[in-house]
Amino acid sequence: MYFLKNYLSKLRVYLNILVDLVKKIKKKCHSSKLQKCNFNLDTNTNQRFxxxxxxxxxxxxxxxxxxxxxxxxxxxxxxxxxxxx
Incomplete structure (x- = not known):
C-alpha cells in the first residue's frame, strides 16, 4: 500500500510539472508560430555550460x-x- 501511495504522490508531482511546462510553452509560443518557436527546457543550467x-x-x-x-x-x-x- 505504501508503494502505491508513494508512486501516486510522485506521479501527481510529475503531472503538475508537465502542466506547468505546457502553460509556459503556450505562453511563449503562439499556436501559429509553434513550429518555429525555441524553448529552453532546462532552466536550471545556463547555456554556456x-x-x-x-x-x-x-x-x-x-x-x-x-x-x-x-x-x-x-x-x-x-x-x-x-x-x-
Missing amino acids: DSKYYNYLLSKRSILILDQILFLTIIRAKYTKFGDL
Whole structure:
C-alpha cells in the first residue's frame, strides 16, 4: 500500500510539472508560430555550460564516466555490426 501511495504522490508531482511546462510553452509560443518557436527546457543550467558539455561530448572528452561508457558502447556496436556482415 505504501508503494502505491508513494508512486501516486510522485506521479501527481510529475503531472503538475508537465502542466506547468505546457502553460509556459503556450505562453511563449503562439499556436501559429509553434513550429518555429525555441524553448529552453532546462532552466536550471545556463547555456554556456550546456554548450561546453555538448562540445565535450562531441569530441569524446566528456567528464562523466557514463558518457565515456556511452561512446564505448556506440563504438562497439558499430564494430559488431561491421563484423556481422
